[in-house]
Amino acid sequence: MKIIVPMAGRGSRLRPHTLTVPKPLIPVAGKPIVHRLVEDIAKILKEPIEEIAFILGDEAFFGEDLVKSLEELAQSLGAKASIYRQDLPLGTGHAIMCAKDSLSGPAVIAYADTLIRADFELDPAADAVIWVKQVDEPEAFGVVKLNERNEIVELVEKPMDFVSDLAVIGIYYFKEVGDLKKELQNVLDNNIKNGGEYQINDGIKAMMANGKIFKTGSVDEWMDCGNKNVTVETNSRMLGFLYNDGKHLVDFGVQSENATIIPPCYIGENVVLKNATVGPNVSLGNGCVVENSTIKNSLIQNNSTIKNANLDNAMIGNHVTFDGNFKNISIGDYSILE
Template identity: 30%
Template sequence: MKALVLAGGKGTRLRPLTHTSAKQLVPVANKPVLYYGLEALRDAGITSVGIIIGDTGQEVRDAVGDGSRFGLEVTYIPQDAPLGLAHCVLIAKEFLAEEPFVMYLGDNFLVGGISDLVDAFRRADHDAQILLTRVAEPQFYGVAELGSGGEIIRLEEKPEHPRSDLAIVGVYIFSPAIHDAVKAITPSARGELEITDAITWLIDNGFRVHSHMVSGYWKDTGRLQDILECNRIVLEQVEPEVNGSVDGLSEVTGRVIIEQGAVVENSVLRGPIVVGANTKITSAYLGPFTSIGSDCVVANAEIEYSIVLDGSSVVGVSRLARSLIGRNVEVTSAAGTPNTHELMVGDHSKIKVRA
């Protein structure tokens, strides 16, 4: 079995961050979201992976390389424009050949992996197996309607009146039959080849399409609040580890990771927190569910429930919460502006906020 990982797309819901960075490489607990998916594929016993790349393809190539660091063999498949998930299958035909494959959306975050899904597909005689989860607002998702045996009998994309609360998660397994399906469908009203249309074609033509329920936690990380929630989930599971230096004036409690070369001086850190390599924390407060990247500076500032990416500085600011700070950003104090801070800041920005 092979895997097809989708790491293209525009990431419009995370702009301005994704104007200059791949949405799949936004870090959760200082590790890119894409890495979690690649590790899940490896842990499920899949080693041959094709990665669909778009405008941010070089960044993805630089981050993943040949895949050996994950125990994978990676092939890159460029997509000239984001023309739909089914189009990704169409252009990957040569790589996929006649093998069954997992299709994994690279910006999905799934706790618990996909080994159960892969094992179930291998045991069964299905042409497609679709990962589903129950959601509170199914009208915002692709929704599946099931038969009595767990087979999928109908799919609807963001229906006004959903027939179920079962949302389609961005993980699928297909037999080679999907290649006929993607060739048979036509673009949707938005000009894309929709994977839901291809799956519907399979159903209408008598192929076996079955469901599989998410056993762990799942999020589509396309929005700020989703990234922060995933960060919280991962940090809740970390074990404390101090490889940097902490002076005697600092208070570090709870699950806190301080990576090599990081320095903490005269500060309060209340975990769960991760502080990246070569970062300096001085006279600061870091509250729960905060990830600070590598080579950052946090001084005379208060941050909680936030993510700060590599190379950024936050100085003289209180208090930042529910924020995503991009790479190489400077956030400093400035008198006279409103004393409230909720930021999603793009790369190479300079922001002044009231101390």
């Protein structure tokens, strides 16, 4: 089994946090999004992963530190890491075809801006599986249309009229991903674009037209990391899941003076808490200092100092100094507000 991870996007909706750090490396509950996604998929598949192909953007932003991190991630799962580049933002289909040398055999394709909780078995009768989640407002999503045999027969983007309430979450399985490669090559060769880009959906629709059977897979939880508010919410939900699973989330070396930790919280190494209340639903990265502050429902990355603050629904980057009385804030790396 292979895992293909397109992750070349710059994460503009999550700025300023993605001005200095690629979105897939933003930590959620103490672990980068892409690490958590790939590890969870590998656990769900319950079979060996031979290769993980990562499609990155330009080297200036997606540099060697990221490549090393991804290689270590693949190695930890007993897999080979393959690194590809998508230098121009030409769509999801184009991104996948940047990894065409890895597009053979069974594979899962997963976009690195979503996290899931699931437990399922792959349907042996299906040529491909598209994972979906039932949603309340299907008109805001891409959805699948099913026939009487519960096979997917159509993909509809943000339907004005009701088609179904099963939203596509951006994770796909192909029994032979080479079939998708063949159809996407045809999309590229014939310059078939939607919204000015080459889309994975056009390759999938061609597979359906050629008789390939697509089934749905369902997930228990689908968590987005597209913008600041939903990323903070995802951090809170993931902390709750990990806490209920019995995971130890608070480093034993936390230096605490007149401080209270209300679970669930993730607290990294070399953190100092003084006259502080932290939690619930807070992630504090390595090397953070929190003094004379109350923090809840927030995500704070590494080596940041928070003083005299009352934070709720906040997201703070790396190496930030914040001294103030604002609650709902979003501060990027290396900022100072005193």
